[in-house]
Amino acid sequence: MLLGFGWCHLRSSREAIREARLSEIDQIEAEIDAADQKLWNDFRTWMEVSAESFIQWQLCESLNNENGLLTWCVSRNHRTSAVWEMLDWIVTHGPVSYGLFYCHDDEDTRERKFSGRHPQKDYDNLFRVxxxxxxxxxxxADPFFGLIQGNIDPVHPYDRDDHDTEF
Known part of the structure; x- marks a missing residue:
């Protein structure tokens, strides 16, 4: 089961600010605001078409002094969730976006082959960032929780070596 929680500051490019003169900044900021609005509209359109019911998300265009605040959570029986495509979309279309996706996937092992995923060790009992x-x-690596079973949850009898041998 894939369980994940994420946040992102969804933003268009800010590159024009790098070499801007003070006299140009109002115009540049207006262009950035328009580009952000287009990005958010495009994101909403993409999510309407591509997302699934397993992803719950919210995009706040404006909250106090911040803009483009995206939060989401996902719970899916398998890693094959649109959350990975959503993150790829953000990487491609929101070049200066930043954020974190915190997840646990009990199928994240070396033996399982997912598109673009070949872990060098088993992560099926760990959160990943x-x-x-x-x-x-x-x-x-997750610096906060460590093991799921054995730290957050007790080790389930199916996963222990001391199985009962009752017949």
Missing amino acids: HRLLHGELTEL
């Missing part, structure tokens, strides 16, 4: 930054999605 996926960081979105500078147009890349990077997978990182």
